[in-house]
Amino acid sequence: MADTNAEQEIRGINIQKVLRGFADEANIFKNYCRIEKTSARENRWYQKTSGWLDTVQTTTELASHIPQVASKALPYVMEQSFTRHTFYIKKFMIDSPWLSLEDLKDNDVDLLRVNMRDLKRGLSRKVDLRIFSVLVEAAAATPTVVNPTNTNFSAATADGWNDIATGDPITDILTMKQGIRAQGYNPEGAILCMNSIEHTFLLKFLINVKGSSIPQFASQKVQDGNLMSLLGTKIVVSNNWTTDSVGMWLPKTTLAWKSFTPLSAVTISDPGIATKIRVWEEGEAVMTDPKSAYILTNTTV
Secondary structure, three states: OOOOOOOHHHHOOOOOOOOOOOOOOOOOHHHHOEEEEOOOOEEEEEEEOOOOOOOOOOOOOOOOOOOOOOOOOOOOOOOOOEEEEEEEOEEEEEEOOOEEHHHHHHOOOOHHHHHHHHHHHHHHHHHHHHHHHHHOOOOOOOOOOOOOOOOEEEEOOOOOOOOOOOOOHHHHHHHHHHHHHOOOOOOOOOEEEEOHHHHHHHHHHHHHHOOOOOHHHHHHHHHHOOOOEEOOEEEEEOOOOOOOEEEEEOOOOOEEEEEEEEEEEEEEEEOOOEEEEEEEEEEEEEEOOHHHOEEEEOOOO
8 A cells, every 4th residue: 555644654764855756747727818806706708799790691792891882871780799608616625634743743754845735736737627628618527628619620630640641730730820810819929739749749740741841940849859839829738738639729818717716725733733734726717719719629530
């Protein structure tokens, strides 16, 4: 059975004070949301039906253009319509076990600091996954990417990014940017988020397939070991984003995080006996501009 915080094996005099061997991955989705405070647990917001005001399409006029009127004719009447949405604040809260006073005093590992840090990171990851779930319109508790209802989406070219013979990530990224621009948004500076698996496929495509035609570009990617930007987008790699899809959205525009209570942590003491840690946050992610995002599916067909 695995040792827990109270097991004596971690109190040896030769044990390092800082636990090692666990790599951390940043929880990054909230960084690209607008952070907006709210004082109510029930919230309403209104979403425009369309970005462009259009007339009904006729045989002589395209629906994407306001029609020309005849001289002395009355103007066309146009108005925007709205859809009302309601959402409720979600509360995330976790506790550590009771850490005995004796363990806190003589344990070589700083139990209070380690647990405080990891509890806060664990809760931040839960919030991160909630934001991801809203972005991809996933209803399940464990979010997976399916064809969204409101967000732009399409399938990857041919057999996906894992097939360097038929896949074409460059074309797919340009398609995503074009889809966002067609909705009236400027996609330059967009976030291009993917799982580490898709990131590997993208690098292999750029180096192995395109490297022969752009050798300097390919060698630079090998030397850097990190793909930070491509085609005017910022590459973000997170394993909180599931594989077999890639997402593009506009930072501070597509999503808002409605914060009711910010990330908070306290220690709760039972004097002379033990201490435990409680961490909590209250808020909800809202996708206010779904057409400023684009989901690419079937990247690992």
